[in-house]
Amino acid sequence: MDSILKIALDKARELGAEYADIRYVSSQTERISTRNGHVDSLGTNSDSGYGVRVLFDGAWGFASRSDSAIAGKMMSAKDVQETTEEAVRIAKASRQSIKKPITLSPLDPIEGSWSAVPKKDPFEMKIEDKIEYLLDCERLMKKAAPVDLTYGSLVFFKEAKDFLSTEGSCIRQEMVQSGGSIGAIARDVDEVQGRSYPAQFGGDFALKGWEHIEDLDFIGEAPRVAQEACELLKAPQCPSGAMDIILEGSQLALQIHESCGHAIELDRVLGMEAGYVGTSFLTLEKKGTFRYGSPVVNIVADATIPGGNGSFGYDDDGVPAQKFDVVKEGIFHNYLSSRETAGEIGEVSNGANRAVNWNRIPLIRMTNVNLEPGDYTLDEIIRDTDHGIYMDLNRSYSIDDRRYNFQFGTEIGWEIENGCVKGMVKNPTYTGNTPEFWNSCDAIASKDEWKVWGIPNCGKGEPGQAIRVGHGAAPARFRNVRVGVGRW
């Protein structure tokens, strides 16, 4: 494979490119979804292709081809050469507009490999066993409570990626990812409520095998999911006003994701996403001085956590995975960067430039961006709260184009009074602005309740890229937050 990929590098050099890389990616996906006690869809997908990225006269060009897209013929040396020519042609069109040439931050060539090997390879398991696992969950949900709809899904993904650059890097990476979720919906005359587990929008993912699904224990959680969906129908509306909130781990993971993870992407800060999702309030002068959160807030970007959904060996610039402080004792310290953006501000890349597949260019993406654990237990935080809402599992998320003003909704909440759980509330929402919110954080649960939550589909860029990321979090409390937004 390497010899055919090197053809692209040779061609790019011949055409005068100052830099080029090629990524060949092949992957397999297996998706099983069940709905109301039967299989809704059962499918697999295989995918392979390559993308050539060139820097010509300081401007980027990128062209990508599936193995057999051109009239059904398989990838050949001629295809690779033509694709490289197209990338150079595109770069020449780009350079008409550039004011100063792009310079990449320095990187020594690397010959390396990395793999995330599962303990129990889901692709080696019988498919009927995986179907039966979900159907068992559905039976348990239906048995536990009179819900109207039950569903479940499992997704397994494996990928092999080769990266070669004109600087001499040659890297192979392989990984397996597993995840899924279950859920139930209950309805009466004028209300519909749902619960799901373990996380929103497809579930919780990790670079692990079937052992991740076993750890999540869908079977054990299924009855509770159905019971809570039914109980929510009778629960009162979440109260409105300023009060304390306690966020459970998966909701807190999304809070970190939206208000910290995206805000620290250096390409956003430099305006490169301004035409689409926006920029960031964390402008360059804030680095090293800005009080992002209270002194208990420590946020770390760590691409090296074994099994973390945002882990890898090397990013798609070929930069090794790293761990570094983003927020230390409340002060903002570091952005996520790429060779291009780090070069722009005179720094060295910290290895966060990733593409979702062969047909996309790398962009700055979160790795595992984690809120470090504190010293409390969730029980202690609840006992220490006079009036507030404990909120669990995201249902709605929205944030402005500078990652400043946000609003979240969760599936369920429990009202807390005088340190005791008073009762369930439905449709909880909260809103605020990022620095004020993180400065109101005064208690974080300890490492015993901390885990890395895996989000499979963080969206960014044009054309869109939904990529895997992770967020370590334990339940945490935020003081005096505006709760219960809107008219219900």
Next chain:
Amino acid sequence: MVKKNDCRRDDSCFGRERSLEIVEEVLKLSRADQTEVRLTGFQSSLTRYANSVIHQNVDEINARLSVKAYVGKKMGSVSTNRLDKESIAKTVERALELAELSPENPEFVSLPGPRPIPEAQCYFESTAAATPYDRADNVMEVIAEANKAGFQAAGAHSTGVNEIAVGNSLGVRAYGKSTSAELTCVIMSDEGSGYAQASSRDIANIDAAQVAEEAVRRCLVNKNQIAIEPGEYAVFLEPYAVAEMVSFLSSMGFSAVSYQEGRSFLCGKLGTEIVSPLINICDDGLDPRGAPFPFDGEGQPKSRVALVEQGVAKNLLYDSFAAFKEGKKESTGHYPRGMASNLFLYALPEDSVSQEELMSGVKRGILVTRFHYVRSVHTQKTIITGMTRDGTFLIEDGQVVSALKNLRFTESILNALRSTEGVGREQKLIGTSYSVVAPALRLGKFNFTGQAEH
């Protein structure tokens, strides 16, 4: 030497004959009771600009073969982008294996049979022939307009060719090719920003200078923003904001599947007045004012479906699975899962008014150019939240009197549309792969719940 117009776009297409040949090959190989084959091929190119330079510029040629095999009521589906003979044979065989392993789905009745496919003009050679230089020329025109005003430009310009062939063992055969072109533009000053975009199947209809001029005009006015107390206001929504709202409404319940599962906001409301009688909503895959395409992913013809007529909820969107489950003879051409593809919100000609008349009716209200990061808060109550962006203005006595800082809204779409006071006559197409054609709207009540710093 690379020539400016040296382009090989057409090489990337399979064409009608080869596409349908592959479909036939797959159907011949399949030993399943029923088989459905879908072959898609596409070339998509996108030129992205920010800080008034082209900073990302990409091109993709790809294809996908999807095979669904049914054994009785058991289904397996497999897809691949490897289209050599061996991979195709493996895909067909694996689909059958999965079907045999799968438990029965008692709700499955059958794949659909063949129906005549109407004509729709959705392929334009001008778009298919567009080169990176053509896109760069348009982008440079936008940047030049921004430069003239001393502003920065950001956005994206895409062009693409898509083809799809669908066949099944009951005789369905359909082939279609379409093109798409879009240009989005955010113009930024130190004080504020303005937005505009254009979409068409024909790149000749994309007037870069006009798009830039519209965004620059907004940006010029969007300065010295004042803060306004969140609360309930009358609003003038530009078509960009209306399009986003109506596409959310569609996703919350026009699908027959969500209705059958009791998740749709329309449950118990079909045949009743759900919004102002001024409002009509339909999905029409053939209407050339949108981005038409004549059939869906099951090879079933698209037709006009009236969803809301003079405020009354009328119909749902069906794929074959949902249609047959209800005992209907055919789908409305909305595979998968009753998804809209070419939505229209409009008023009857006698009910619609000019942009000026719409504005003049606002005594005190807020003009919203577009929404940002809209998400559902409660599907059945059609509550959404999001921000305003790239031009939010205070209107008094029908005139824009000041720019406003961006606002967060949390509002029920149905409640908002119940308070419709006026519907614009001019309509704008937004998007091509999922397109909405929308006018400006004047609403009596819209609930703003928070504020940004800018």
